[in-house]
Amino acid sequence: MSVLETAGAMRSWSLEQRTAGRSVGFVPTMGALHEGHASLIRGSVADCDVTVISIFVNPAQFGPNEDYERYPRTFEADKGMAEDLGVDAIYAPDARAMYPADYATYVDVLGPLTERLCGRSRPGHFRGVTTVVAKLFNAVQPHRAYFGQKDAQQLAVIRRMTRDLDFGIEIVELPIVREADGLARSSRNQYLTPEERERALCIPRALEKGRALLANGERAAETVRQAVRDALAEVDAIDYVELVDAETLEPLAEIRPPALLAVAARVGETRLIDNIKLEAT
Numbered sequence: 001m002s003v004l005e006t007a008g009a010m011r012s013w014s015l016e017q018r019t020a021g022r023s024v025g026f027v028p029t030m031g032a033l034h035e036g037h038a039s040l041i042r043g044s045v046a047d048c049d050v051t052v053i054s055i056f057v058n059p060a061q062f063g064p065n066e067d068y069e070r071y072p073r074t075f076e077a078d079k080g081m082a083e084d085l086g087v088d089a090i091y092a093p094d095a096r097a098m099y100p101a102d103y104a105t106y107v108d109v110l111g112p113l114t115e116r117l118c119g120r121s122r123p124g125h126f127r128g129v130t131t132v133v134a135k136l137f138n139a140v141q142p143h144r145a146y147f148g149q150k151d152a153q154q155l156a157v158i159r160r161m162t163r164d165l166d167f168g169i170e171i172v173e174l175p176i177v178r179e180a181d182g183l184a185r186s187s188r189n190q191y192l193t194p195e196e197r198e199r200a201l202c203i204p205r206a207l208e209k210g211r212a213l214l215a216n217g218e219r220a221a222e223t224v225r226q227a228v229r230d231a232l233a234e235v236d237a238i239d240y241v242e243l244v245d246a247e248t249l250e251p252l253a254e255i256r257p258p259a260l261l262a263v264a265a266r267v268g269e270t271r272l273i274d275n276i277k278l279e280a281t
């Protein structure tokens, strides 16, 4: 397994693979790898001839009062896990090389896709995400890139950027991986105290309650949202509970699939997100 630290070295490695006729799969991550990342990596290893993952905690997507400094950095463990899963290369660029002092270029998907949901409480977050993903795509030059439904809004934004900027990369979406008790896997779960973690379980339970209401024929978004809010009684603050069209993220008054029921809430100091997709049956 190769570890590449500069965009130039990454691009040369990738060009060599492409010239040899191999398909390149790519899984962007911020490290602190867990089963959610592993499922994306397995997907890429199964579909593509070679798999690259990036490990980069992207300062541009963190707000001034967010957890950039504190974000878990576990490179040696991540490397071992990547190797075991059959990753061929890790791209781990340096933050100062990615964003030199005179860095001046940003990619911004405008409009409702980035303004709603997490966009409201995390101004500039998606601009940071699209900028870094564009840079990573340029360095890695993959045929396919794998993203988790865990970050459903991020996925919708990246799909739009990829289409709008003609990257010619296939975006592959894989489902949310959960702990045995239902909590969505996240690198941020390690911030939770045992007591907070227990309370955080009301998030997946609230989403399940929403799903059950829909299964019973409820179609009024407001009724479902209110029931989900009520079921979130154990969190410390609700950022949002939204029912939106899964592609456009436009709010729905009447629920029609494919819809997304998405939640962001704070437990202790930790902001958690989760969602379920309501597919057409």
Ligand code: AMP
Binding pocket: 028, 029, 030, 031, 035, 036, 037, 039, 040, 146, 147, 148, 149, 150, 151, 174, 175, 176, 177, 178, 184, 185, 186, 187
């Ligand atoms: P991150 O390292 O948190 O930036 O996440 C990297 C990728 O892993 C993103 O595409 C996430 O959506 C995906 N991911 C994170 N957690 C999960 C999960 N529990 N299930 C599926 N994918 C996930």
